[in-house]
Amino acid sequence: MLAIAGLSVAISTASTAIAALFAIPGALWIVHGRSRARALLHAVFTAGLGLPPVAVGLAVAFAFWRSGPFGAVDLLYTPGAMIIAQTIVVLPLIGTLGVVTLGGGDPTLAQQLAGLGVPRRTRLTLLAREVAPGLVAAVLAGFGRGIAEVGAAQMTGGNIEGQTRVLTTATMLSVGKGDFGEAFGYVAVLLGIMIVVAGVAMTLQRRWA
Amino acid sequence: MGLIEAASVNEVAAHGLAARRGTFGLNVDRFAATPGGTAVLGPNGAGKTTLLLALQGLIASRGAIARPARCAAVFARPAVLRAGALSNVATIVRAACATTAHDAERRARRVLADVGLEAFARADARTLSTGQRQRLALARALAVEPEALFLDEPFANIDADGRPALRELVAGYVAASGCALVVATSFLADAAALCERCVVLHDGSVTVRCDVAQLAGCGDPYVGALLAEARLPA
Secondary structure (H helix, E strand, O other): OHHHHHHHHHHHHHHHHHHHHHHHHHHHHHHHOOOOHHHHHHHHHHHHOOOOHHHHHHHHHHHHOOOOOOHHHOOOOOHHHHHHHHHHHHHHHHHHHHHHHHHHOOOOHHHHHHHOOOOHHHHHHHHHHHHHHHHHHHHHHHHHHHHHOOHHHHHHHOOOOOOOOOHHHHHHHHHHHOOHHHHHHHHHHHHHHHHHHHHHHHHHHHHHO | OEEOOOOOOOOEEEEEEEEEEOOEEEEEEEEEEOOOOEEEEOOOOOOHHHHHHHHHOOOOEEEEEEOOOOEEEEOOOOOOOOOEHHHHHHHHHHHHHOOOHHHHHHHHHHHHHHOOOHHHOOOEHHHOOHHHHHHHHHHHHHHOOOOEEEEEOOOOOOOOOOHHHHHHHHHHHHHHHOOEEEEEOOOHHHHHHHOOEEEEEEOOEEEEEEEHHHHHHOOOHHHHHHHHHHOOOO
């Protein structure tokens, strides 16, 4: 149980971190950039909100299938493939919420701080502090979606005991076996993890409020 | 944008200033402001805000501009940090003046009292009313002890009986510090109380340039409307 929960947290943390690494700069670009391609990325993010994890799982599984385009990497049914799939699932959510957060503040704040003689580096720090709680919420939402999804994890990980079994795929297997006690146990751990993560996020948000 | 050779102390000056904001174009052949104060008048969309932004170097512009090293501005719609009123001012003072946290807070407390916000020191700045925000914006601008002060409709949302005290506060700071002053306003009273000189803008160009005392005879229809309004029977 501990190993399964640990793998769930590890995979979701990795995919959320990678997704945030691309989604937040992407959101920054959408809000502050000049290129017309911004609208395209925003559309991709928004459309991606509805991306079914099974569709992502299917695409990743196909890509890494032994005879598929990336079959040679031998990544299918490993945590690596699960992380790739989950990153794709989570990225649009962090990106879209990031756009809302970054675009939500007063657009003239940076200019007004400059008008008061605040140096550029401090301006950036102050602006980051303004949006930090919103970005924390966006990343938390991404983590929540990642750790809760089952379709992509099942298809790309294969639910192999001790290797790619995570809380959601383990729950499905337990229900399949009719072992509801075990299934409820997994779900309870999953909920416990989310409660802890939400607590950490709220503490961070309060510190920056 | 080029800089004119070191201007005399605390003067804002521009020559051949051209700036664009969206489709709007500003063209001001010359502009100057000293501690005597220069009021910028003109109807909505005439270019008052664009002129102030260009003079501060906050938007791209062409032409030569000279201004002191330390400037501060009050914007027509002040943006505030997600923090208490006191913290808003102290944070900015600390960043702009490279001073200690203790000194920044001391100065912040003093200016908040000056603008009548001491009771709101702990209040979240975002929850303040528009007028209170404008007071906060004036407080943080004065707190950085600027050598040039740019005010854009600084008292537009302040209650009528609160305006004279704030005008006095600004006038007092300018007199004590020798700070150059530029005031964009729709109130003749602001111009009369704070400025010796004034310019009137129409469609991005200066159409009138005179002493505030001579405004009545300038013949500009917009100024005429301002004067007529000021003379309305009680």
